[in-house]
Amino acid sequence: MKIDIVTIFPEIAEAPLRASIMGRAVESGAVDIQCYNLRDWATDKHHKVDDIPYGGGPGMVMKPEPFFAAVEDLREDNSIVLLMTPQGKPFRQATAERFSQESHLLILCGHYEGVDHRVVEALVDEEVSIGDYVLTNGTIAAAVVADAVIRLIPGVLGDERSTQEESFSGDGDQIEAPHYTRPAEFRGMDVPPVLLSGNHAAIEAWRKKSAKSRTRQNRPELFKKRHDSDEA
Numbered sequence: 001m002k003i004d005i006v007t008i009f010p011e012i013a014e015a016p017l018r019a020s021i022m023g024r025a026v027e028s029g030a031v032d033i034q035c036y037n038l039r040d041w042a043t044d045k046h047h048k049v050d051d052i053p054y055g056g057g058p059g060m061v062m063k064p065e066p067f068f069a070a071v072e073d074l075r076e077d078n079s080i081v082l083l084m085t086p087q088g089k090p091f092r093q094a095t096a097e098r099f100s101q102e103s104h105l106l107i108l109c110g111h112y113e114g115v116d117h118r119v120v121e122a123l124v125d126e127e128v129s130i131g132d133y134v135l136t137n138g139t140i141a142a143a144v145v146a147d148a149v150i151r152l153i154p155g156v157l158g159d160e161r162s163t164q165e166e167s168f169s170g171d172g173d174q175i176e177a178p179h180y181t182r183p184a185e186f187r188g189m190d191v192p193p194v195l196l197s198g199n200h201a202a203i204e205a206w207r208k209k210s211a212k213s214r215t216r217q218n219r220p221e222l223f224k225k226r227h228d229s230d231e232a
Protein backbone atom coordinates (compact mmCIF):
# COMPACT_ATOMS: atom_id res chain seq x y z
CA MET A 1 0.00 0.00 0.00
CA LYS A 2 1.08 3.57 -0.65
CA ILE A 3 0.18 6.57 1.53
CA ASP A 4 1.02 10.11 0.41
CA ILE A 5 0.45 13.02 2.79
CA VAL A 6 0.33 16.60 1.49
CA THR A 7 0.76 19.23 4.21
CA ILE A 8 2.41 22.56 4.97
CA PHE A 9 4.15 20.77 7.91
CA PRO A 10 5.67 17.56 6.47
CA GLU A 11 8.02 17.29 9.48
CA ILE A 12 5.01 16.84 11.79
CA ALA A 13 3.84 13.78 9.86
CA GLU A 14 7.31 12.29 9.26
CA ALA A 15 8.44 11.57 12.82
CA PRO A 16 5.59 9.30 14.04
CA LEU A 17 5.53 7.43 10.73
CA ARG A 18 9.25 6.59 10.80
CA ALA A 19 9.35 5.16 14.35
CA SER A 20 8.39 1.87 15.95
CA ILE A 21 5.84 -0.40 14.22
CA MET A 22 5.10 2.06 11.40
CA GLY A 23 8.81 2.57 10.80
CA ARG A 24 9.27 -1.20 10.53
CA ALA A 25 6.26 -1.44 8.20
CA VAL A 26 7.96 1.07 5.90
CA GLU A 27 11.31 -0.72 6.10
CA SER A 28 9.71 -4.10 5.38
CA GLY A 29 8.05 -2.68 2.25
CA ALA A 30 4.51 -3.33 3.51
CA VAL A 31 3.77 0.36 3.06
CA ASP A 32 5.39 3.25 1.21
CA ILE A 33 4.77 6.61 2.92
CA GLN A 34 5.79 9.96 1.49
CA CYS A 35 5.14 13.37 3.05
CA TYR A 36 5.02 16.29 0.63
CA ASN A 37 5.16 20.03 1.26
CA LEU A 38 2.10 21.75 -0.25
CA ARG A 39 4.23 24.91 -0.72
CA ASP A 40 6.22 23.08 -3.39
CA TRP A 41 3.12 23.42 -5.60
CA ALA A 42 2.64 27.17 -4.91
CA THR A 43 3.80 29.03 -7.99
CA ASP A 44 4.16 32.60 -6.69
CA LYS A 45 7.39 34.07 -5.36
CA HIS A 46 6.42 33.70 -1.67
CA HIS A 47 4.94 30.19 -1.99
CA LYS A 48 1.66 31.51 -0.66
CA VAL A 49 -0.88 28.82 0.27
CA ASP A 50 -3.67 30.89 1.88
CA ASP A 51 -5.66 34.06 1.29
CA ILE A 52 -8.43 36.15 2.86
CA PRO A 53 -11.98 34.69 2.84
CA TYR A 54 -14.61 35.84 0.34
CA GLY A 55 -17.57 37.23 2.27
CA GLY A 56 -15.32 38.48 5.04
CA GLY A 57 -14.62 37.08 8.47
CA PRO A 58 -11.52 36.29 10.49
CA GLY A 59 -8.59 34.14 9.46
CA MET A 60 -7.34 32.82 6.17
CA VAL A 61 -8.55 30.14 3.75
CA MET A 62 -6.23 27.71 1.98
CA LYS A 63 -6.01 28.49 -1.72
CA PRO A 64 -7.20 25.93 -4.27
CA GLU A 65 -4.33 26.11 -6.81
CA PRO A 66 -1.58 24.32 -4.81
CA PHE A 67 -3.97 21.48 -3.85
CA PHE A 68 -5.10 21.04 -7.46
CA ALA A 69 -1.49 20.98 -8.70
CA ALA A 70 -0.43 18.52 -5.97
CA VAL A 71 -3.31 16.13 -6.58
CA GLU A 72 -2.83 16.28 -10.34
CA ASP A 73 0.83 15.29 -9.83
CA LEU A 74 0.32 12.59 -7.19
CA ARG A 75 -3.04 11.00 -8.04
CA GLU A 76 -3.02 7.57 -9.69
CA ASP A 77 -5.79 5.50 -11.26
CA ASN A 78 -6.72 3.75 -8.00
CA SER A 79 -6.15 6.62 -5.55
CA ILE A 80 -8.56 7.59 -2.82
CA VAL A 81 -8.16 11.29 -2.03
CA LEU A 82 -8.90 12.23 1.59
CA LEU A 83 -9.10 15.67 3.21
CA MET A 84 -8.49 15.84 6.97
CA THR A 85 -11.00 18.34 8.38
CA PRO A 86 -13.14 18.71 11.52
CA GLN A 87 -16.13 18.94 9.15
CA GLY A 88 -15.48 15.44 7.79
CA LYS A 89 -17.20 12.13 8.42
CA PRO A 90 -16.09 10.48 11.66
CA PHE A 91 -13.08 8.16 11.30
CA ARG A 92 -13.79 4.80 12.96
CA GLN A 93 -12.18 1.36 13.15
CA ALA A 94 -14.47 0.27 10.29
CA THR A 95 -13.14 3.21 8.22
CA ALA A 96 -9.56 2.11 8.94
CA GLU A 97 -10.47 -1.43 7.84
CA ARG A 98 -11.98 -0.13 4.60
CA PHE A 99 -8.99 2.15 3.85
CA SER A 100 -6.54 -0.73 4.58
CA GLN A 101 -7.96 -2.52 1.50
CA GLU A 102 -7.00 0.39 -0.79
CA SER A 103 -3.78 0.53 -2.81
CA HIS A 104 -3.19 4.31 -2.59
CA LEU A 105 -4.36 6.89 -0.04
CA LEU A 106 -3.58 10.49 -0.94
CA ILE A 107 -4.21 12.50 2.23
CA LEU A 108 -4.59 16.29 2.08
CA CYS A 109 -4.19 18.27 5.31
CA GLY A 110 -6.19 21.42 5.88
CA HIS A 111 -5.65 24.29 8.26
CA TYR A 112 -8.13 25.04 11.04
CA GLU A 113 -9.48 28.12 9.25
CA GLY A 114 -10.58 26.05 6.27
CA VAL A 115 -9.82 25.04 2.72
CA ASP A 116 -11.37 26.54 -0.44
CA HIS A 117 -14.45 24.39 -1.01
CA ARG A 118 -13.66 23.77 -4.67
CA VAL A 119 -10.93 21.42 -3.38
CA VAL A 120 -13.61 19.37 -1.62
CA GLU A 121 -15.98 19.45 -4.58
CA ALA A 122 -13.54 18.62 -7.34
CA LEU A 123 -10.67 16.64 -5.79
CA VAL A 124 -11.70 14.94 -2.57
CA ASP A 125 -13.33 11.50 -2.37
CA GLU A 126 -13.89 11.65 1.40
CA GLU A 127 -13.60 14.33 4.08
CA VAL A 128 -12.37 12.70 7.28
CA SER A 129 -12.54 13.89 10.91
CA ILE A 130 -10.76 12.03 13.73
CA GLY A 131 -13.11 13.40 16.42
CA ASP A 132 -15.20 16.33 17.54
CA TYR A 133 -12.41 18.79 18.27
CA VAL A 134 -10.39 21.26 16.22
CA LEU A 135 -6.64 21.00 15.66
CA THR A 136 -4.34 23.75 14.41
CA ASN A 137 -3.68 21.68 11.31
CA GLY A 138 -4.82 18.35 9.84
CA THR A 139 -1.32 16.83 9.77
CA ILE A 140 -1.50 15.04 13.12
CA ALA A 141 -4.94 13.75 12.09
CA ALA A 142 -3.40 12.36 8.88
CA ALA A 143 -0.75 10.55 10.94
CA VAL A 144 -3.53 9.11 13.12
CA VAL A 145 -5.34 7.75 10.05
CA ALA A 146 -2.08 6.37 8.62
CA ASP A 147 -1.27 4.62 11.92
CA ALA A 148 -4.72 3.05 12.28
CA VAL A 149 -4.63 1.84 8.67
CA ILE A 150 -1.03 0.59 8.54
CA ARG A 151 -1.34 -1.67 11.58
CA LEU A 152 -4.18 -3.52 9.79
CA ILE A 153 -2.04 -4.42 6.76
CA PRO A 154 -1.35 -8.17 6.96
CA GLY A 155 2.11 -8.88 8.35
CA VAL A 156 2.61 -5.47 9.99
CA LEU A 157 1.69 -6.69 13.48
CA GLY A 158 3.25 -9.91 14.67
CA ASP A 159 0.04 -11.39 16.06
CA GLU A 160 -2.92 -10.98 13.69
CA ARG A 161 -5.31 -12.19 16.37
CA SER A 162 -4.67 -9.04 18.39
CA THR A 163 -6.43 -6.86 15.78
CA GLN A 164 -9.44 -9.17 15.58
CA GLU A 165 -10.14 -9.33 19.30
CA GLU A 166 -9.50 -5.69 20.20
CA SER A 167 -11.88 -2.85 20.98
CA PHE A 168 -14.08 -1.68 18.09
CA SER A 169 -13.24 -4.59 15.77
CA GLY A 170 -15.52 -7.42 14.66
CA ASP A 171 -18.90 -7.10 16.38
CA GLY A 172 -17.16 -4.12 18.03
CA ASP A 173 -18.95 -1.35 19.84
CA GLN A 174 -17.49 -2.51 23.12
CA ILE A 175 -14.17 -1.74 24.78
CA GLU A 176 -11.75 -4.39 25.95
CA ALA A 177 -11.34 -5.97 29.37
CA PRO A 178 -8.44 -4.65 31.47
CA HIS A 179 -4.96 -6.12 30.94
CA TYR A 180 -2.37 -7.13 33.54
CA THR A 181 1.21 -8.40 33.44
CA ARG A 182 3.76 -9.42 36.07
CA PRO A 183 4.20 -8.94 39.00
CA ALA A 184 1.05 -10.63 40.35
CA GLU A 185 1.11 -8.29 43.36
CA PHE A 186 2.34 -4.69 43.02
CA ARG A 187 2.23 -2.12 45.84
CA GLY A 188 -0.55 -4.05 47.52
CA MET A 189 -2.63 -4.34 44.30
CA ASP A 190 -3.36 -7.89 43.14
CA VAL A 191 -4.02 -9.10 39.62
CA PRO A 192 -7.57 -10.59 39.59
CA PRO A 193 -6.98 -14.21 40.73
CA VAL A 194 -9.06 -15.68 37.87
CA LEU A 195 -6.34 -14.57 35.41
CA LEU A 196 -3.81 -16.77 37.28
CA SER A 197 -6.18 -19.75 37.50
CA GLY A 198 -5.45 -21.37 34.14
CA ASN A 199 -9.24 -21.86 33.77
CA HIS A 200 -9.77 -20.56 30.23
CA ALA A 201 -13.57 -20.63 30.37
CA ALA A 202 -13.56 -18.67 33.64
CA ILE A 203 -11.04 -16.17 32.19
CA GLU A 204 -13.21 -15.69 29.11
CA ALA A 205 -16.31 -15.15 31.27
CA TRP A 206 -14.42 -12.62 33.45
CA ARG A 207 -13.21 -10.74 30.36
CA LYS A 208 -16.72 -10.54 28.92
CA LYS A 209 -18.15 -9.23 32.17
CA SER A 210 -15.32 -6.70 32.66
CA ALA A 211 -15.60 -5.48 29.06
CA LYS A 212 -19.30 -4.91 29.56
CA SER A 213 -18.92 -2.99 32.82
CA ARG A 214 -16.03 -0.88 31.48
CA THR A 215 -18.08 -0.06 28.38
CA ARG A 216 -21.00 0.99 30.59
CA GLN A 217 -18.67 3.16 32.71
CA ASN A 218 -16.49 4.80 30.03
CA ARG A 219 -18.68 4.67 26.92
CA PRO A 220 -22.33 4.82 28.03
CA GLU A 221 -23.47 5.69 24.48
CA LEU A 222 -21.89 2.49 23.10
CA PHE A 223 -23.32 0.46 25.94
CA LYS A 224 -26.81 1.79 25.28
CA LYS A 225 -26.59 1.10 21.54
CA ARG A 226 -25.42 -2.48 22.09
CA HIS A 227 -27.90 -3.30 24.83
CA ASP A 228 -30.89 -1.65 23.18
CA SER A 229 -30.52 -4.01 20.23
CA ASP A 230 -29.47 -7.26 21.95
CA GLU A 231 -28.82 -8.71 25.37
CA ALA A 232 -25.11 -9.56 24.86
Ligand code: J9T
Pocket residue numbers: 084085086110111112113128129130131132133134135136137138139141
Ligand atom coordinates in the same frame (compact mmCIF):
# COMPACT_ATOMS: atom_id res chain seq x y z
C1 J9T B 1 -7.43 21.36 10.65
O1 J9T B 1 -7.80 20.03 10.79
C2 J9T B 1 -8.41 19.68 11.94
O2 J9T B 1 -8.53 20.47 12.83
C3 J9T B 1 -8.95 18.31 12.03
C4 J9T B 1 -8.72 17.36 11.04
C5 J9T B 1 -9.30 16.09 11.19
N1 J9T B 1 -10.06 15.81 12.26
C6 J9T B 1 -10.29 16.72 13.20
N2 J9T B 1 -11.07 16.40 14.24
C7 J9T B 1 -9.73 17.99 13.13
